Amino acid sequence: xxxxxxxxxxxxxxxxxSQRPDGLLAAFDADLPFPLTTGQRExxxxxxxxxxxxxxxxxLLQGEVGSGKTLVALxxxxxxxxxxxxxxxxxxxxxxAAQHSRSLREMLGDLARAxxxxxxxxxxxxxxxxxxxxxxARREALAEIADGSTGLVVGTHALLHDEVxxxxxxxxxxxxxxxxxxxxxxxxRARGRRPPHLLVMTATPIxxxxxxxxxxxxxxxxxxxxxxxxxxxxxxxxPASQRSWTxxxxxxxxxxxxxxxxxxVVCPRIGAGGEDGGGEDDPAxxxxxxxxxxxxxxxxxxxxxxxxxxxxxxxDLRVEPLHGRLAPGQREATMNRFxxxxxxxxxxxxxxxxxxxxxxxxxxxxxxxxxFGVSQLHQLRGRVGxxxxxxxxxxxxxxxxxxxxxxxxxxxxATSDGAKLARLDLAQRREGDVLGAAQSG
Numbered sequence: 128x129x130x131x132x133x134x135x136x137x138x139x140x141x142x143x144x145s146q147r148p149d150g151l152l153a154a155f156d157a158d159l160p161f162p163l164t165t166g167q168r169e170x171x172x173x174x175x176x177x178x179x180x181x182x183x184x185x186x187l188l189q190g191e192v193g194s195g196k197t198l199v200a201l202x203x204x205x206x207x208x209x210x211x212x213x214x215x216x217x218x219x220x221x222x223x224a225a226q227h228s229r230s231l232r233e234m235l236g237d238l239a240r241a242x243x244x245x246x247x248x249x250x251x252x253x254x255x256x257x258x259x260x261x262x263x264a265r266r267e268a269l270a271e272i273a274d275g276s277t278g279l280v281v282g283t284h285a286l287l288h289d290e291v292x293x294x295x296x297x298x299x300x301x302x303x304x305x306x307x308x309x310x311x312x313x314x315x316r317a318r319g320r321r322p323p324h325l326l327v328m329t330a331t332p333i334x335x336x337x338x339x340x341x342x343x344x345x346x347x348x349x350x351x352x353x354x355x356x357x358x359x360x361x362x363x364x365x366p367a368s369q370r371s372w373t374x375x376x377x378x379x380x381x382x383x384x385x386x387x388x389x390x391x392v393v394c395p396r397i398g399a400g401g402e403d404g405g406g407e408d409d410p411a412x413x414x415x416x417x418x419x420x421x422x423x424x425x426x427x428x429x430x431x432x433x434x435x436x437x438x439x440x441x442x443d444l445r446v447e448p449l450h451g452r453l454a455p456g457q458r459e460a461t462m463n464r465f466x467x468x469x470x471x472x473x474x475x476x477x478x479x480x481x482x483x484x485x486x487x488x489x490x491x492x493x494x495x496x497x498x499f500g501v502s503q504l505h506q507l508r509g510r511v512g513x514x515x516x517x518x519x520x521x522x523x524x525x526x527x528x529x530x531x532x533x534x535x536x537x538x539x540x541a542t543s544d545g546a547k548l549a550r551l552d553l554a555q556r557r558e559g560d561v562l563g564a565a566q567s568g
């Protein structure tokens with residue numbers, strides 16, 4: 128069945144997107160302040176060859192957290208813009224979409240200022256679309272997308288709505304594709320005049336994705352090199368039953384803050400009023416965690432943990448919350464203060480799972496770690512160790528040693544290789560419904 132599906136895709140005709148020697152991509156490459164890694168160059172050539180064909184590309188880019196997947200994707204997106212097309216970067220949360228929008232503008236500089244005085248004649252625009260946008264801002268963004276005046280579109284699930292009309296959609300890039308449903312990922316592909324090229328990116332492919340690559344529905348590219356200067360991350364499982372271990376865990380945060388660094392404390396839920404996670408940025412409890420984590424004990428929540436830490440283990444430190452129920456402006460302000468070093472510890476949900484880049488953050492505590500899936504844990508720990516100081520990830524759990532949940536956490540602690548963890552995930556959870564829309568986790 129998958130062979131038939133692949134053959135049907137290859138029979139579809141799409142618009143070839145060939146590189147231009149004097150285009151936007153050439154101008155961007157000329158201004159890059161650092162050389163591409165060998166892996167980025169090789170994967171870039173592969174993608175350029177595929178989007179230059181009249182057949183839709185369908186490729187998975189697997190790379191470690193921080194390996195430079197976004198830069199590879201941006202170069203492909205600029206190739207599409209050079210041909211008069213549009214490219215979309217689809218992100219699972221508003222926090223990540225806003226960060227992608229900012230980083231694309233920063234990377235492009237003057238090349239993202241089309242229509243402004245003194246802009247390069249090859250420049251384009253970056254337009255952000257999220258669910259919380261005001262009516263006027265949303266109408267303006269949708270008008271820019273429909274008339275083709277913007278070449279790069281960044282957004283969340285809000286881009287899946289029928290009211291979003293593209294002028295000439297040539298490439299869809301899905302970041303952290305494990306956070307989207309099968310039908311959600313397919314919804315955008317029906318928007319182009321002709322089938323667009325598709326690039327999905329992840330550090331740890333979920334089991335269904337691994338199966339799709341095995342059966343040939345997705346081609347795979349891997350980025351194995353990390354940029355120079357990245358530090359190792361030590362990961363340890365902390366049993367809740369050992370009070371002395373838990374005390375040392377909080378002591379590690381105090382030590383790191385005393386040394387001038389910062390920390391994250393991650394909870395599975397927001398809490399307050401007995402509610403679950405809520406908000407588009409926070410799955411209440413990851414089904415990726417597996418059936419053994421469905422304990423009767425309540426999950427740690429940001430609303431309960433924050434005051435306990437402020438009055439207890441982390442007293443005298445600057446501690447603030449971050450979760451999906453906060454207003455977008457409040458979330459962004461908190462994140463900006465954390466990035467500026469004005470906050471010592473963020474008590475957060477998985478809203479920080481992807482895209483958050485604060486090199487000064489060196490330690491992360493994940494409470495009720497057995498309630499998170501392998502992909503989530505790997506993504507979460509990628510938020511530390513992004514600078515020159517070593518990173519620490521402490522997985523706090525009430526799971527019993529020897530239980531499936533404990534074994535899963537031990538496996539995450541034993542390796543930082545996302546591909547290995549994806550294989551472990553597949554072995555434990557199986558691949559879900561490869562031919563349908565159901566996916567495990």
